Amino acid sequence: MQSQIVSYLQRNRTRLMEEWEKQLTGLRTEHDIQSLTDEAFKQSSNEFILLMLESAKENNNDKLNEFVSRHIQQGGSLIFLSKLIQKFRSASQQLVIRPNVETGDSAQTIVELNDWIDERMDSIVKDYSNSWDQTMELQKLSLLELSAPLIPVFEGITVMPLIGSIDTTRARLIMENLLEGVIEHRSKVVLIDITGVPVVDTMVAHHIIEASEAVRLVGAKCILVGIQPEIAQTIVNLGIDLTRFPTKSTLRKGVVTALEMTEKKLMDL
Numbered sequence: 404m405q406s407q408i409v410s411y412l413q414r415n416r417t418r419l420m421e422e423w424e425k426q427l428t429g430l431r432t433e434h435d436i437q438s439l440t441d442e443a444f445k446q447s448s449n450e451f452i453l454l455m456l457e458s459a460k461e462n463n464n465d466k467l468n469e470f471v472s473r474h475i476q477q478g479g480s481l482i483f484l485s486k487l488i489q490k491f492r493s494a495s496q497q498l499v500i501r502p503n504v505e506t507g508d509s510a511q512t513i514v515e516l517n518d519w520i521d522e523r524m525d526s527i528v529k530d531y532s533n534s535w536d537q538t539m540e541l542q543k544l545s546l547l548e549l550s551a552p553l554i555p556v557f558e559g560i561t562v563m564p565l566i567g568s569i570d571t572t573r574a575r576l577i578m579e580n581l582l583e584g585v586i587e588h589r590s591k592v593v594l595i596d597i598t599g600v601p602v603v604d605t606m607v608a609h610h611i612i613e614a615s616e617a618v619r620l621v622g623a624k625c626i627l628v629g630i631q632p633e634i635a636q637t638i639v640n641l642g643i644d645l646t647r648f649p650t651k652s653t654l655r656k657g658v659v660t661a662l663e664m665t666e667k668k669l670m671d672l
Contacts, residue, residue, distance in 0.1 A: 408499070408516050413456060415498055422494035423452055430490055447474070451487045455523060464523070468530040475534045484531065488524050492517065551577045553584030559591040560661045562654070566599030574610035581614055585623045592661040593618050596654050598629030608643040615648045624648070624664060628657035 412419055427448055450470060458467045474484065499512050551573065555561045561584060563577070585593060595611065597603065615625035628651045638645060651657040662668060
């Protein structure tokens with residue numbers, strides 16, 4: 404029966420487009436849609452209905468799903484897609500409830516039409532959700548990369564400022580950035596600044612120790628800086644051993660030590 408509905412919509416495509424245009428007139432004034440430019444609104448809405456009809460004809464949602472993915476990448480909302488589906492439903496219903504339609508019982512036709520549109524809606528929502536999850540994961544990875552930079556400050560001396568909590572995923576990224584950065588910048592001394600790390604527990608200390616050991620294995624030395632009094636007290640209470648590498652309370656003191664280790668001096672001008 405759904406194939407009969409699709410065939411009917413295809414044969415009456417011109418009338419469907421007329422109903423579609425009427426529905427869009429009301430949609431354009433809604434608050435959630437006003438952020439779109441007229442050109443973007445017209446292009447997206449026209450492409451949507453053409454893909455809906457094409458997906459129905461070919462019984463394939465691939466192109467419709469591609470449209471959804473592109474919509475997300477361009478910053479589009481699910482609300483807009485939902486509104487388009489609602490307007491497509493209304494336009495289609497207006498078409499099939501007209502007198503003397505070829506589809507037979509109008510009430511039964513409406514039910515089957517809604518079932519067919521609901522299938523498309525489920526596919527769109529599922530694809531939107533999957534694409535959104537992928538987008539969020541990519542953004543999370545990008546933020547993680549930015550959250551563990553290795554910055555060269557002097558020849559042979561680099562600094563990695565850490566801000567925020569450190570979990571296993573971020574610790575792995577810190578390790579990778581450290582090793583790659585030490586080789587790329589030919590670092591002799593690396594300062595890991597934990598001033599912005601709110602909590603240093605056993606797990607965080609373990610990750611820092613692992614990172615410093617990895618730096619040592621590639622031929623550089625590591626200095627831990629930014630240890631505040633409360634952090635120092637926590638480290639002592641937990642029995643964490645940080646004696647394997649130098650520690651300093653401030654970044655400035657760490658830089659002075661790093662300069663001495665590389666046979667340089669910090670002079671006031």
